[in-house]
Amino acid sequence: xxxxxxxxxxxxxxxxxxxxxxxxxxxxxxxxxxxxxxxxxxxxxxxxxxxxxxxxxxxxxxxxxxxxxxxxxxxxxxxxxxxxxxxxxxxxxxxxxxxxxxxxxxxxxxxxxxxxxxxxxxxxxxxxxxxxxxxxxxxxxxxxxxxxxxxxxxxxxxx
Amino acid sequence: xxxxxxxxxxxxxxxxxxxxxxxxxxxxxxxxxxxxxxxxxxxxxxxxxxxxxxxxxxxxxxxxxxxxxxxxxxxxxxxxxxxxxxxxxxxxxxxxxxxxxxxxxxxxxxxxxxxxxxxxx
Numbered sequence: 001x002x003x004x005x006x007x008x009x010x011x012x013x014x015x016x017x018x019x020x021x022x023x024x025x026x027x028x029x030x031x032x033x034x035x036x037x038x039x040x041x042x043x044x045x046x047x048x049x050x051x052x053x054x055x056x057x058x059x060x061x062x063x064x065x066x067x068x069x070x071x072x073x074x075x076x077x078x079x080x081x082x083x084x085x086x087x088x089x090x091x092x093x094x095x096x097x098x099x100x101x102x103x104x105x106x107x108x109x110x111x112x113x114x115x116x117x118x119x120x121x122x123x124x125x126x127x128x129x130x131x132x133x134x135x136x137x138x139x140x141x142x143x144x145x146x147x148x149x150x151x152x153x154x155x156x157x158x159x
Numbered sequence: 160x161x162x163x164x165x166x167x168x169x170x171x172x173x174x175x176x177x178x179x180x181x182x183x184x185x186x187x188x189x190x191x192x193x194x195x196x197x198x199x200x201x202x203x204x205x206x207x208x209x210x211x212x213x214x215x216x217x218x219x220x221x222x223x224x225x226x227x228x229x230x231x232x233x234x235x236x237x238x239x240x241x242x243x244x245x246x247x248x249x250x251x252x253x254x255x256x257x258x259x260x261x262x263x264x265x266x267x268x269x270x271x272x273x274x275x276x277x278x279x280x
Contacts, residue, residue, distance in 0.1 A: 020264055021263075023264075024265060024266045025174070025264040025265070025266075074170075077170065077174075078170055078174065079173070079174075079177060080173075088169060088170065088173075091168050091169045091170045092168075092170040094168065095168040095171055098168070098242055099242045099264050101242070102213075102241070102243060102244060102263065103242055103264060105243075105244060105245060106244040106245060109245070115213070117213060
C-alpha cells in the first residue's frame with residue numbers, strides 16, 4: 001500500500017459519521033465545532049468510548065464525555081432513564097464509538113482501516129493520552145443534551 | 160414469529176427489541192456472540208435472525224456461514240445489522256446467504272422496512 005500522509009481532512013469522515021450517528025440513532029443534532037490539534041492540551045472527561053484503528057492507518061478514535069452529557073445522551077439513545085452510570089450506560093458509550101468508527105471507514109477507503117471492539121474508560125476527570133508521534137485531532141460537539149469531544153489519533157502505515 | 164437478536168452490545172439488542180415490539184413481534188430471544196447464536200439456531204424454532212458482525216468469540220459473518228452451511232439451519236433468514244459499511248463486506252455477507260443488510264447508524268423505520276420485507280418473502 002502506498003504511503004498516505006495523515007491530514008486534518010482525514011478527520012472529516014469521523015465528523016460526518018458522528019453527526020449521522022447522533023441524528024439517526026440518538027435522535028438529536030450533534031453540531032461540530034472547530035477541529036484542532038490536541039498538542040499538549042490537558043482535557044478531562046468522566047467516560048470515554050475508545051475504538052482502535054488498524055490497517056493502512058493506525059490510531060484511535062474516542063468519544064469523550066462529561067458525566068451529565070453521557071447520561072443524558074445514552075438515556076436518549078437507549079430509551080432509558082438512568083440517573084447514574086451502570087453497565088447499560090457503559091455499553092451504550094462503547095456502541096456509539098463503535099458505530100461512529102465503523103461508519104467513518106467508508107470515507108477512508110484509501111487506508112483500508114479495520115476497527116477493534118470498543119473499550120470504555122470510566123473515572124472522574126480522567127485523561128486520554130496518545131503516543132507523542134501520532135497526530136491527535138479534537139472536535140468539540142454540542143447537542144441539546146450537553147457537550148462531548150471526538151478525538152481522532154491517526155498515523156499512516158509504514159511506506 | 161420467533162426472532163433471535165445477536166449483538167454483543169446490550170444497547171443494540173435493546174434498541175432492536177424495542178423496534179420489533181412496536182412491530183408486534185414479542186417472541187424475541189437474545190444472544191451475545193456468534194457462537195451462542197449458532198447454538199440457538201441449531202436448537203431450532205427461529206423464523207428470523209438479526210446478526211451483528213463484529214463480536215467476540217465468533218463474528219457474525221462466521222456465524223452466518225455456519226448457519227447457511229448447515230442443511231438443518233440454512234432456511235432461517237439472517238439479516239446482518241452492522242457498522243461494517245464497505246461494499247466488499249456487504250457483498251461478502253450477501254454471497255454467504257444474508258437475506259438483507261442494515262448498516263449502522265440506521266433509523267428505526269429502516270429496520271422495520273427490512274424486517275418486514277424479509278418476513279413477507
